[in-house]
Amino acid sequence: MEHQPYTHLTDADYDSKLREMGNYLWTLEQDLLAAASRQDETLTNQVEQKISRLVATADRFFTVPGRHRSLAAYVAGLGLRMIGNWADATNRFLRVLELSPMNAEAWLELSWCLAEAGNWQECELAARKGTEFFPETGAVWGNLAIALDNLGRSDEALSAAQTALRFDPQDTRSKGLVDRLSRKDEPPGSDPGGQPSSATPDRD
Structure with missing residues (x-):
């Protein structure tokens, strides 16, 4: 039988559970x-199944009215992003931003998902918004x-990549972009690659 969220839980209860889930997702x-x-x-499939179960729980929590819904959508988005489900992850981070437009971590995560999906215009908008919140990231x-x-x-692109390297000299993705654009002898476009930074869950 499908488990339903416990509607008698308080927002604080949901918040605590969701933060535990978010921390477990990073692990x-x-x-x-x-x-x-x-x-x-085999292990990859096992871990992905664990992540998918956490996503399903977070999605159920989202259906329960309360201030925790933004965090529930964020946790679900994290899990979906981790298993490479870019479209659904994008959907969850957009849910977060509908409820909490100033959620900096959601803008950052959204830009990653849009980049991986190749939605470049939307990615530019999300990333520019992210630079407003994380100007030194x-x-x-x-x-x-x-x-x-x-x-x-x-x-x-070259200017943005140089800025990225100024704040993170170990960023091989941006370094490769700077090298190529400085030579200007290769066509535009490269694999987003890399891994998202470990942004903490929404604290609104």
């Missing part, structure tokens, strides 16, 4: 990366650079 993401690096398909500048590059705006 599972590391397990997923380790399994992928070992090419362990290399990841969001890197997402902006990738979007601009794929939109054929090389000079802007």
Whole structure:
């Protein structure tokens, strides 16, 4: 029988449970990366199933009225992003932003999902919004650079990638983009690659 959310729980109860789920998702993401690096398909599938179950729980929590709904959508989005379900992850982060337009982490995560899905115009908008909240975070500048590059705006992409490297000199994605755009001898467009930064769940 399908489990339903406990409607007698308070917003604080849901908030606490969702934060525990969010923290567990970060642990599972590391397990997923380790399994992928070992090419362990069995373990990868097991971890993805655990993540999918957490997503389903967060989605059920979202259906219960209360202030926790923004966090529920964020946690579901995280899980979906971790298993590469870009369209559904995008949907969940848009839900967050409908409820909490100033949620900085959701803008950052949204830009990652849009980049992975190749939705470059939307990615540019989300990444620019992200730079307003995280002006000194290399990841969001890197997402902006990738979007601009794929939109054929090389000079802007180069500037954004250089900004990303200023804040994160170890960002190989942006370094590769700077190297290529500086030479200007390769066509625009590159794999988003990399991994999203570990943004903390919504604290609204």
